[in-house]
Protein backbone atom coordinates (compact mmCIF):
# COMPACT_ATOMS: atom_id res chain seq x y z
CA UNK A 1 0.00 0.00 0.00
CA UNK A 2 1.45 3.31 -1.05
CA UNK A 3 1.65 6.18 1.39
CA UNK A 4 2.22 9.73 0.28
CA UNK A 5 5.37 10.84 2.11
CA UNK A 6 4.33 14.47 1.85
CA UNK A 7 1.18 13.83 3.89
CA UNK A 8 0.94 16.08 6.93
CA UNK A 9 2.47 14.53 10.01
CA UNK A 10 4.35 11.82 8.14
CA UNK A 11 7.59 10.78 9.77
CA UNK A 12 9.86 8.68 7.63
CA UNK A 13 12.20 5.98 8.81
CA UNK A 14 15.73 6.70 7.70
CA UNK A 15 16.92 3.13 7.19
CA UNK A 16 16.02 -0.17 5.62
CA UNK A 17 16.35 -3.79 6.61
CA UNK A 18 19.94 -3.78 5.47
CA UNK A 19 21.08 -0.89 7.63
CA UNK A 20 23.57 -1.80 10.31
CA UNK A 21 24.37 -1.20 13.07
CA UNK A 22 20.94 -0.44 14.48
CA UNK A 23 19.74 2.89 13.20
CA UNK A 24 17.63 4.85 15.69
CA UNK A 25 15.50 5.89 12.74
CA UNK A 26 14.89 2.24 11.82
CA UNK A 27 14.81 0.50 15.18
CA UNK A 28 13.26 -2.74 13.92
CA UNK A 29 15.57 -3.26 10.94
CA UNK A 30 17.51 -6.07 12.60
CA UNK A 31 20.75 -7.50 11.24
CA UNK A 32 19.83 -7.40 7.59
CA UNK A 33 19.57 -11.20 7.40
CA UNK A 34 15.90 -10.93 6.42
CA UNK A 35 15.39 -9.22 3.10
CA UNK A 36 12.75 -6.52 2.72
CA UNK A 37 9.64 -7.90 1.03
CA UNK A 38 8.76 -4.65 -0.66
CA UNK A 39 5.28 -4.84 0.87
CA UNK A 40 3.86 -2.33 3.33
CA UNK A 41 1.62 -3.07 6.30
CA UNK A 42 -0.54 -0.11 7.29
CA UNK A 43 -2.31 -0.16 10.65
CA UNK A 44 -4.62 2.34 12.31
CA UNK A 45 -3.89 2.71 16.02
CA UNK A 46 -5.94 4.76 18.46
CA UNK A 47 -4.54 6.50 21.52
CA UNK A 48 -7.04 6.68 24.37
CA UNK A 49 -7.19 6.50 28.16
CA UNK A 50 -3.48 5.82 28.67
CA UNK A 51 -3.35 2.96 26.17
CA UNK A 52 -2.95 2.23 22.50
CA UNK A 53 -5.66 0.27 20.72
CA UNK A 54 -4.78 -2.21 19.40
CA UNK A 55 -1.92 -2.58 21.87
CA UNK A 56 -0.08 -5.08 19.65
CA UNK A 57 0.67 -4.75 15.95
CA UNK A 58 1.85 -7.83 14.04
CA UNK A 59 3.86 -7.43 10.84
CA UNK A 60 5.18 -10.12 8.49
CA UNK A 61 8.96 -9.89 8.87
CA UNK A 62 10.48 -7.84 6.07
CA UNK A 63 7.42 -5.67 5.52
CA UNK A 64 7.51 -1.94 5.91
CA UNK A 65 5.19 -0.78 8.72
CA UNK A 66 3.20 2.43 8.55
CA UNK A 67 1.04 3.43 11.51
CA UNK A 68 -1.79 5.91 11.31
CA UNK A 69 -2.16 7.14 14.88
CA UNK A 70 -5.44 8.78 15.86
CA UNK A 71 -5.73 10.49 19.23
CA UNK A 72 -9.32 9.79 20.23
CA UNK A 73 -8.66 10.95 23.79
CA UNK A 74 -10.72 14.05 24.55
CA UNK A 75 -8.44 15.29 27.31
CA UNK A 76 -4.79 14.69 26.66
CA UNK A 77 -2.35 15.00 23.80
CA UNK A 78 -0.31 11.89 23.01
CA UNK A 79 2.46 10.83 20.68
CA UNK A 80 4.16 7.63 19.56
CA UNK A 81 7.91 7.05 19.63
CA UNK A 82 10.03 4.06 18.68
CA UNK A 83 13.34 5.71 19.48
CA UNK A 84 14.62 9.17 20.26
CA UNK A 85 14.82 9.83 16.53
CA UNK A 86 11.68 8.14 15.27
CA UNK A 87 8.53 9.62 16.72
CA UNK A 88 5.46 11.59 15.82
CA UNK A 89 4.79 15.15 16.80
CA UNK A 90 2.63 15.62 19.86
CA UNK A 91 -0.92 14.94 18.67
CA UNK A 92 -3.74 16.99 20.17
CA UNK A 93 -7.12 15.42 21.06
CA UNK A 94 -9.03 14.54 17.90
CA UNK A 95 -5.97 14.86 15.64
CA UNK A 96 -3.90 12.22 13.89
CA UNK A 97 -0.47 11.59 12.40
CA UNK A 98 1.21 8.98 10.24
CA UNK A 99 4.55 7.42 11.09
CA UNK A 100 6.66 5.24 8.79
CA UNK A 101 8.42 2.75 11.05
CA UNK A 102 10.51 1.32 8.21
CA UNK A 103 11.18 -2.34 7.52
CA UNK A 104 10.41 -4.58 10.48
CA UNK A 105 12.42 -7.75 11.00
CA UNK A 106 12.63 -7.76 14.82
CA UNK A 107 10.02 -7.25 17.52
CA UNK A 108 10.05 -4.35 19.94
CA UNK A 109 7.87 -1.59 21.25
CA UNK A 110 6.79 2.00 20.90
CA UNK A 111 5.45 4.32 23.59
CA UNK A 112 3.95 7.72 24.32
CA UNK A 113 6.70 10.13 25.43
CA UNK A 114 4.48 12.45 27.47
CA UNK A 115 5.84 12.23 30.98
CA UNK A 116 4.27 9.33 32.86
CA UNK A 117 2.20 7.97 29.99
CA UNK A 118 4.55 5.07 29.25
CA UNK A 119 4.45 4.11 32.91
CA UNK A 120 0.65 4.26 32.80
CA UNK A 121 0.58 1.68 30.00
CA UNK A 122 0.92 3.60 26.74
CA UNK A 123 3.09 0.96 25.12
CA UNK A 124 2.57 -0.40 21.60
CA UNK A 125 4.05 -3.86 21.00
CA UNK A 126 5.44 -4.51 17.53
CA UNK A 127 5.65 -8.21 16.65
CA UNK A 128 7.69 -9.28 13.61
CA UNK A 129 6.06 -12.53 12.45
CA UNK A 130 8.83 -14.94 11.50
CA UNK A 131 11.42 -12.33 12.37
CA UNK A 132 14.73 -12.32 14.14
CA UNK A 133 15.06 -12.41 17.90
CA UNK A 134 14.32 -9.00 19.43
CA UNK A 135 17.35 -6.80 19.66
CA UNK A 136 19.28 -8.51 16.88
CA UNK A 137 21.46 -6.10 14.96
CA UNK A 138 24.47 -6.45 12.73
CA UNK A 139 26.62 -4.82 15.39
CA UNK A 140 25.68 -6.79 18.48
CA UNK A 141 22.97 -8.71 20.20
CA UNK A 142 21.68 -5.61 21.87
CA UNK A 143 19.18 -3.27 20.31
CA UNK A 144 20.92 0.04 20.69
CA UNK A 145 18.33 1.67 18.51
CA UNK A 146 16.02 2.29 21.44
CA UNK A 147 17.37 5.20 23.37
CA UNK A 148 14.63 5.56 25.96
CA UNK A 149 15.41 4.20 29.37
CA UNK A 150 13.58 1.23 30.70
CA UNK A 151 11.17 2.00 33.55
CA UNK A 152 12.53 1.00 36.89
CA UNK A 153 16.20 1.18 36.01
CA UNK A 154 16.78 4.49 37.72
CA UNK A 155 16.53 5.87 41.16
CA UNK A 156 16.77 2.76 43.31
CA UNK A 157 19.76 4.14 45.12
CA UNK A 158 18.49 7.67 45.44
CA UNK A 159 20.21 10.61 43.84
CA UNK A 160 21.52 9.32 40.53
CA UNK A 161 20.60 12.41 38.59
CA UNK A 162 23.93 14.06 39.13
CA UNK A 163 21.95 16.64 41.07
CA UNK A 164 24.22 18.53 43.39
CA UNK A 165 22.44 19.53 46.59
CA UNK A 166 23.80 22.10 48.98
CA UNK A 167 25.22 24.48 46.40
CA UNK A 168 25.61 28.04 47.57
CA UNK A 169 22.68 30.20 46.56
CA UNK A 170 23.54 32.88 44.04
CA UNK A 171 23.47 36.52 45.14
CA UNK A 172 20.14 37.08 43.38
CA UNK A 173 18.54 33.90 44.74
CA UNK A 174 15.08 34.66 46.10
CA UNK A 175 13.40 32.25 48.46
CA UNK A 176 9.68 31.63 48.19
CA UNK A 177 7.89 33.95 50.63
CA UNK A 178 6.61 31.68 53.42
CA UNK A 179 4.59 34.40 55.16
CA UNK A 180 0.87 33.80 55.62
CA UNK A 181 -0.65 37.28 55.56
CA UNK A 182 -3.33 38.07 58.18
CA UNK A 183 -6.86 37.11 57.21
CA UNK A 184 -8.81 40.29 56.58
CA UNK A 185 -11.91 39.06 54.76
CA UNK A 186 -15.18 38.58 56.69
CA UNK A 187 -16.86 35.20 57.11
CA UNK A 188 -18.89 34.15 54.09
CA UNK A 189 -16.59 35.77 51.56
CA UNK A 190 -16.74 34.45 48.01
CA UNK A 191 -13.16 34.20 46.75
CA UNK A 192 -12.97 34.36 42.96
CA UNK A 193 -9.68 33.50 41.28
CA UNK A 194 -8.07 31.98 38.23
CA UNK A 195 -5.37 29.34 38.36
CA UNK A 196 -3.47 28.99 35.10
CA UNK A 197 -1.42 25.88 34.46
CA UNK A 198 1.99 26.83 33.13
CA UNK A 199 5.02 24.62 32.57
CA UNK A 200 8.01 26.76 33.54
CA UNK A 201 11.66 26.28 34.51
CA UNK A 202 12.25 26.92 38.22
CA UNK A 203 14.99 26.20 40.74
CA UNK A 204 14.45 23.09 42.89
CA UNK A 205 17.67 23.53 44.87
CA UNK A 206 20.09 26.43 44.59
CA UNK A 207 21.74 26.03 41.17
CA UNK A 208 19.54 23.10 40.12
CA UNK A 209 16.69 23.69 37.68
CA UNK A 210 13.72 21.64 36.56
CA UNK A 211 10.84 22.17 34.18
CA UNK A 212 8.06 22.52 36.74
CA UNK A 213 4.36 22.04 36.12
CA UNK A 214 2.65 24.83 38.04
CA UNK A 215 -0.46 26.73 38.89
CA UNK A 216 0.25 30.40 38.07
CA UNK A 217 3.93 29.77 37.38
CA UNK A 218 4.88 29.14 40.99
CA UNK A 219 5.68 26.25 43.33
CA UNK A 220 3.95 25.89 45.67
CA UNK A 221 0.76 27.07 44.03
CA UNK A 222 -0.87 30.19 45.54
CA UNK A 223 -1.97 29.76 49.15
CA UNK A 224 -5.70 30.41 49.46
CA UNK A 225 -6.84 31.72 52.81
CA UNK A 226 -10.30 31.95 54.30
CA UNK A 227 -12.74 31.12 57.06
CA UNK A 228 -15.20 28.35 57.66
CA UNK A 229 -18.19 29.08 55.44
CA UNK A 230 -16.24 30.87 52.72
CA UNK A 231 -16.83 29.95 49.10
CA UNK A 232 -14.13 29.63 46.46
CA UNK A 233 -14.88 29.94 42.78
CA UNK A 234 -11.81 28.88 40.88
CA UNK A 235 -11.35 29.01 37.12
CA UNK A 236 -8.73 26.53 35.95
CA UNK A 237 -7.05 27.40 32.64
CA UNK A 238 -4.67 24.88 31.10
CA UNK A 239 -1.81 26.57 29.26
CA UNK A 240 0.32 23.43 29.62
CA UNK A 241 1.38 20.97 26.94
CA UNK A 242 -0.59 18.04 28.35
CA UNK A 243 -3.79 17.37 30.24
CA UNK A 244 -4.01 18.72 33.82
CA UNK A 245 -6.68 19.06 36.49
CA UNK A 246 -7.30 20.20 40.07
CA UNK A 247 -8.60 18.57 43.24
CA UNK A 248 -9.41 20.73 46.29
CA UNK A 249 -9.50 18.79 49.54
CA UNK A 250 -10.98 21.91 51.17
CA UNK A 251 -14.43 21.33 49.68
CA UNK A 252 -16.71 18.34 49.35
CA UNK A 253 -17.59 17.82 45.71
CA UNK A 254 -18.33 14.81 43.52
CA UNK A 255 -15.04 14.44 41.65
CA UNK A 256 -16.54 13.47 38.28
CA UNK A 257 -16.91 16.91 36.72
CA UNK A 258 -14.84 19.37 38.72
CA UNK A 259 -11.76 17.16 38.95
CA UNK A 260 -11.80 16.12 35.31
CA UNK A 261 -8.65 16.48 33.25
CA UNK A 262 -8.76 19.40 30.84
CA UNK A 263 -6.73 19.33 27.61
CA UNK A 264 -4.23 22.05 26.68
CA UNK A 265 -6.22 25.20 26.00
CA UNK A 266 -9.13 23.90 28.07
CA UNK A 267 -10.79 25.43 31.09
CA UNK A 268 -13.19 24.54 33.89
CA UNK A 269 -14.82 26.18 36.89
CA UNK A 270 -14.54 24.58 40.31
CA UNK A 271 -16.74 25.97 43.08
CA UNK A 272 -16.66 24.76 46.65
CA UNK A 273 -17.61 25.95 50.10
CA UNK A 274 -15.11 25.41 52.90
CA UNK A 275 -17.26 23.96 55.66
CA UNK A 276 -14.43 22.77 57.91
CA UNK A 277 -11.18 24.24 59.20
CA UNK A 278 -7.86 22.83 58.07
CA UNK A 279 -4.81 23.40 55.97
CA UNK A 280 -6.14 21.52 52.98
CA UNK A 281 -4.09 20.31 50.06
CA UNK A 282 -5.00 21.00 46.48
CA UNK A 283 -3.24 19.34 43.59
CA UNK A 284 -3.40 18.13 40.02
CA UNK A 285 -5.15 14.77 39.89
CA UNK A 286 -4.21 13.79 36.35
CA UNK A 287 -2.46 10.44 36.16
CA UNK A 288 0.18 9.58 37.03
CA UNK A 289 -0.53 11.77 40.02
CA UNK A 290 2.85 10.99 41.60
CA UNK A 291 4.51 12.77 38.68
CA UNK A 292 2.05 15.67 38.40
CA UNK A 293 2.24 16.52 42.11
CA UNK A 294 6.00 16.01 42.26
CA UNK A 295 6.38 18.28 39.25
CA UNK A 296 5.01 21.12 41.38
CA UNK A 297 1.22 21.00 41.10
CA UNK A 298 0.31 21.38 44.76
CA UNK A 299 -0.93 24.15 47.00
CA UNK A 300 -2.72 24.84 50.27
CA UNK A 301 -6.11 26.22 51.26
CA UNK A 302 -5.83 27.53 54.81
CA UNK A 303 -9.24 27.63 56.49
CA UNK A 304 -8.68 29.05 59.93
CA UNK A 305 -10.46 27.52 62.90
CA UNK A 306 -12.89 29.91 64.58
CA UNK A 307 -11.28 31.96 67.32
CA UNK A 308 -7.72 31.54 66.12
CA UNK A 309 -5.73 34.18 67.99
CA UNK A 310 -3.49 36.51 66.01
CA UNK A 311 0.23 35.86 66.41
CA UNK A 312 3.34 37.89 65.66
CA UNK A 313 4.46 35.63 62.78
CA UNK A 314 2.65 33.12 60.62
CA UNK A 315 4.47 30.99 58.09
CA UNK A 316 3.34 28.25 55.69
CA UNK A 317 5.66 25.41 54.70
CA UNK A 318 4.71 22.74 52.17
CA UNK A 319 7.03 19.77 52.22
CA UNK A 320 7.45 18.05 48.87
CA UNK A 321 9.83 15.80 47.00
CA UNK A 322 11.80 16.42 43.81
CA UNK A 323 12.44 13.61 41.33
CA UNK A 324 15.06 14.77 38.85
CA UNK A 325 15.87 13.33 35.46
CA UNK A 326 19.52 12.44 34.81
CA UNK A 327 21.66 15.49 34.20
CA UNK A 328 19.52 17.84 36.27
CA UNK A 329 21.34 21.05 36.97
CA UNK A 330 21.79 23.88 34.55
CA UNK A 331 18.85 26.07 33.72
CA UNK A 332 19.29 25.62 29.97
CA UNK A 333 19.11 21.82 30.27
CA UNK A 334 16.14 21.68 32.64
CA UNK A 335 13.98 18.62 32.08
CA UNK A 336 10.66 17.34 33.36
CA UNK A 337 10.00 15.36 36.53
CA UNK A 338 11.31 11.77 36.37
CA UNK A 339 8.06 9.80 36.46
CA UNK A 340 9.79 6.47 37.12
CA UNK A 341 11.44 7.81 40.25
CA UNK A 342 8.24 9.50 41.41
CA UNK A 343 6.49 6.15 41.09
CA UNK A 344 9.33 4.42 42.94
CA UNK A 345 9.42 6.99 45.78
CA UNK A 346 13.15 7.62 45.32
CA UNK A 347 13.48 11.40 45.52
CA UNK A 348 16.64 13.33 44.77
CA UNK A 349 15.60 16.19 47.01
CA UNK A 350 12.99 17.00 49.63
CA UNK A 351 11.96 20.62 49.98
CA UNK A 352 10.05 23.15 51.99
CA UNK A 353 8.09 25.27 49.50
CA UNK A 354 9.59 23.68 46.42
CA UNK A 355 13.30 24.47 46.78
CA UNK A 356 15.68 22.34 48.84
CA UNK A 357 17.45 24.22 51.63
CA UNK A 358 16.10 27.59 50.50
CA UNK A 359 15.56 28.87 54.04
CA UNK A 360 19.12 27.94 54.94
CA UNK A 361 20.12 30.51 52.34
CA UNK A 362 17.36 32.98 53.26
CA UNK A 363 16.22 32.26 56.84
CA UNK A 364 12.75 32.87 58.21
CA UNK A 365 12.85 35.43 60.99
CA UNK A 366 11.33 36.11 64.41
CA UNK A 367 12.11 38.17 67.48
CA UNK A 368 12.87 36.87 70.93
CA UNK A 369 9.64 36.22 72.83
CA UNK A 370 7.33 36.39 69.80
CA UNK A 371 4.73 33.69 69.29
CA UNK A 372 5.42 32.02 65.94
CA UNK A 373 2.84 29.88 64.15
CA UNK A 374 4.04 27.57 61.40
CA UNK A 375 1.47 25.87 59.19
CA UNK A 376 2.79 22.69 57.59
CA UNK A 377 1.33 20.70 54.70
CA UNK A 378 2.87 17.38 53.68
CA UNK A 379 2.29 17.73 49.94
CA UNK A 380 4.30 14.62 49.12
CA UNK A 381 3.41 13.14 46.75
CA UNK A 382 4.82 10.13 48.56
CA UNK A 383 6.24 11.15 51.91
CA UNK A 384 4.90 12.69 55.08
CA UNK A 385 6.63 15.17 57.37
CA UNK A 386 7.82 14.95 60.97
CA UNK A 387 8.14 18.65 61.52
CA UNK A 388 10.55 19.69 64.25
CA UNK A 389 12.31 22.90 65.28
CA UNK A 390 15.76 22.21 66.67
CA UNK A 391 16.10 23.90 70.06
CA UNK A 392 12.39 24.67 70.35
CA UNK A 393 9.32 23.08 71.90
CA UNK A 394 5.72 23.38 70.76
CA UNK A 395 3.12 24.29 73.36
CA UNK A 396 0.40 24.24 70.70
CA UNK A 397 -0.13 21.55 68.07
CA UNK A 398 -3.12 21.56 65.75
CA UNK A 399 -3.36 18.65 63.35
CA UNK A 400 -6.02 17.80 60.78
CA UNK A 401 -8.72 20.05 62.17
CA UNK A 402 -8.17 19.74 65.91
CA UNK A 403 -5.84 20.63 68.77
CA UNK A 404 -3.60 17.92 70.14
CA UNK A 405 -2.27 20.52 72.56
CA UNK A 406 -3.36 24.12 73.12
CA UNK A 407 -1.03 26.28 75.21
CA UNK A 408 0.12 23.10 76.93
CA UNK A 409 -3.38 21.75 77.66
CA UNK A 410 -4.72 18.60 76.02
CA UNK A 411 -8.27 17.53 75.20
CA UNK A 412 -8.70 15.93 78.65
CA UNK A 413 -7.59 19.00 80.56
CA UNK A 414 -4.09 17.86 81.43
CA UNK A 415 -1.81 20.87 81.58
CA UNK A 416 1.87 21.58 81.17
CA UNK A 417 2.38 19.41 78.08
CA UNK A 418 4.77 20.03 75.21
CA UNK A 419 5.50 18.51 71.83
CA UNK A 420 8.61 18.06 69.72
CA UNK A 421 7.16 16.95 66.38
CA UNK A 422 4.08 17.57 64.26
CA UNK A 423 3.72 14.26 62.45
CA UNK A 424 1.83 14.32 59.17
CA UNK A 425 1.09 11.60 56.66
CA UNK A 426 1.04 12.42 52.97
CA UNK A 427 -1.47 15.24 52.30
CA UNK A 428 -2.08 15.92 55.99
CA UNK A 429 -1.64 19.37 57.48
CA UNK A 430 -1.63 21.34 60.70
CA UNK A 431 0.20 24.03 62.59
CA UNK A 432 2.47 24.40 65.58
CA UNK A 433 3.17 27.39 67.79
CA UNK A 434 6.29 28.15 69.72
CA UNK A 435 8.03 31.03 71.45
CA UNK A 436 11.79 31.26 71.51
CA UNK A 437 13.36 33.07 74.42
CA UNK A 438 16.98 33.02 73.37
CA UNK A 439 18.41 34.60 70.21
CA UNK A 440 19.93 32.13 67.79
CA UNK A 441 19.60 30.17 64.57
CA UNK A 442 17.00 27.44 65.01
CA UNK A 443 16.97 24.80 62.25
CA UNK A 444 13.55 23.49 61.22
CA UNK A 445 13.47 20.06 59.63
CA UNK A 446 11.54 16.94 59.04
CA UNK A 447 13.02 14.69 61.69
CA UNK A 448 13.01 11.87 59.14
CA UNK A 449 16.68 12.61 58.73
CA UNK A 450 17.22 11.14 55.28
CA UNK A 451 14.68 13.67 54.01
CA UNK A 452 16.11 16.54 56.06
CA UNK A 453 19.51 15.76 54.57
CA UNK A 454 17.96 15.88 51.11
CA UNK A 455 16.92 19.47 51.68
CA UNK A 456 13.86 19.56 53.99
CA UNK A 457 15.82 21.87 56.24
CA UNK A 458 15.79 25.59 56.93
CA UNK A 459 16.70 28.17 59.56
CA UNK A 460 14.48 30.27 61.81
CA UNK A 461 16.65 33.21 62.76
CA UNK A 462 15.66 34.69 66.13
CA UNK A 463 17.04 38.08 67.09
Ligand SMILES: [Cu+2]
Nearest residue numbers: 244284286292
Ligand atom coordinates in the same frame (compact mmCIF):
# COMPACT_ATOMS: atom_id res chain seq x y z
CU1 LIG B 1 -1.08 18.00 36.00
